[in-house]
Amino acid sequence: MIPVMRPVLGEEEAQAVADAVRSGWVAQGPRVAAFEKEFAARVGARHGVAVSSCTTALHLALHALGTGRGGAADEVVVPSFSFIATANAVRYCGATPVFADVDEETGNLTPESVAAVLTERTRAVLAVHQGGMPADVDALRAACGDIPVLEDAACAVGSVYRDRPVGQGAPMAAWSFHPRKLLTTGEGGMITTDDPELAARLRRLREHGMSVSAADRHAAEVAIVEEYLEPGFNYRMTDIQAALGLVQLGRLAEMIARRRELAARYHELLAGLPGIRPVRDPEYGRTNYQSFWVRVSEDVPVRQGELLTLLAAEGVSARRGIMAAHLEPAYAGHPHVPLPVTERLTRGSVILPLHHELSEQEQRHVVDVLARAVDPALTR
Ligand SMILES: *Cc1c(COP(=O)(O)O)cnc(C)c1O
Numbered sequence: 001m002i003p004v005m006r007p008v009l010g011e012e013e014a015q016a017v018a019d020a021v022r023s024g025w026v027a028q029g030p031r032v033a034a035f036e037k038e039f040a041a042r043v044g045a046r047h048g049v050a051v052s053s054c055t056t057a058l059h060l061a062l063h064a065l066g067t068g069r070g071g072a073a074d075e076v077v078v079p080s081f082s083f084i085a086t087a088n089a090v091r092y093c094g095a096t097p098v099f100a101d102v103d104e105e106t107g108n109l110t111p112e113s114v115a116a117v118l119t120e121r122t123r124a125v126l127a128v129h130q131g132g133m134p135a136d137v138d139a140l141r142a143a144c145g146d147i148p149v150l151e152d153a154a155c156a157v158g159s160v161y162r163d164r165p166v167g168q169g170a171p172m173a174a175w176s177f178h179p180r181k182l183l184t185t186g187e188g189g190m191i192t193t194d195d196p197e198l199a200a201r202l203r204r205l206r207e208h209g210m211s212v213s214a215a216d217r218h219a220a221e222v223a224i225v226e227e228y229l230e231p232g233f234n235y236r237m238t239d240i241q242a243a244l245g246l247v248q249l250g251r252l253a254e255m256i257a258r259r260r261e262l263a264a265r266y267h268e269l270l271a272g273l274p275g276i277r278p279v280r281d282p283e284y285g286r287t288n289y290q291s292f293w294v295r296v297s298e299d300v301p302v303r304q305g306e307l308l309t310l311l312a313a314e315g316v317s318a319r320r321g322i323m324a325a326h327l328e329p330a331y332a333g334h335p336h337v338p339l340p341v342t343e344r345l346t347r348g349s350v351i352l353p354l355h356h357e358l359s360e361q362e363q364r365h366v367v368d369v370l371a372r373a374v375d376p377a378l379t380r
Helices: 011-023 030-042 054-064 085-092 111-115 137-144 196-205 214-219 239-270 304-313 340-348 360-374
Strands: 047-051 075-079 096-100 122-128 149-152 173-176 189-193 276-278 292-296 349-352
Touching: 011 239, 030 047, 030 189, 030 214, 030 239, 047 054, 047 196, 054 085, 054 122, 054 149, 054 173, 054 189, 054 196, 075 085, 085 096, 085 122, 111 137, 122 137, 137 149, 189 196, 239 276, 239 292, 239 360, 292 340, 304 349, 304 360, 340 349
Parallel strands: 075 096, 075 122, 122 149, 149 173
Antiparallel strands: 047 189, 173 189, 276 292, 292 349
């Protein structure tokens, strides 16, 4: 089976993890601090606060903003067209996620779709860089006035927006290090921000609201008694994970170059295939191709489910398009505006395998199976 994704992990990662274990310091400590610093520098932010996942990063970011202080009346605009954690994080705060539709080409929120759902109760907008595809955040900010536009950059490490790294300049951006994304720590996440006070509060909140971090207390020469300044959480990353992340950061440029090379080959192979439209860079940026999806035209006789079955039968592990939260049972009855583009994209697209070890022969096979599926006349 050709897998849809495979993390890039080598001996260096194994060694780094072993070193962390041998050091005796396995919880949040010096390696987490080093990873935060290097990661923030890579995405052009002043501060990085490592946490246990992107889901907890999103929750913490929204919580730090005061989302949900007004209860369910507080609204946060999110795309339904995203992994479900984006919308769920709003609910963790007791606030209400308000779904906005997305752009057909990029799968991201648009100024128009967001403006259509803003109200006097909107506390924030959470823009997703879907599948690594940069969202047009300048245009979104222009449409949102004083309402903060946070970024769910779970998939977008190393993507480029108007010649700067995705996430740069965001009030807060949330990142994922799950193995389905490019850079992995097993599980893990980060919040980046330029605001030093906000960073300090996020550090506190991830660690039970403690005035002094556990790592600093252990490292201190004299006994320090901590205080608990506000109710916090345990959302810490471990030094074992950060050790992995530090090695992965060193590989990032190479990983992105490889993915873009493979995507370019898909574009060549798919050119001229009727009814199939692959995702590509927007005019204002570059995706890291965390997900390579193709839109299947409504003229194509096979539907998404059939297509996935046909691909699987030929040894190709593909996925349905990005999910739409509002179509899941967890959001049954949740009110929303019509979301026609979201529904078209989620039902009418397929994510193809893309990982560093994918060979040209395998890519040809994927495209060949796809070609036969969409045009039965091509069969043998
Ligand atoms: C994967 C993903 C998340 C969740 O990330 P975890 O690190 O697994 O919690 C959130 N948002 C988006 C857009 C994602 O793709």
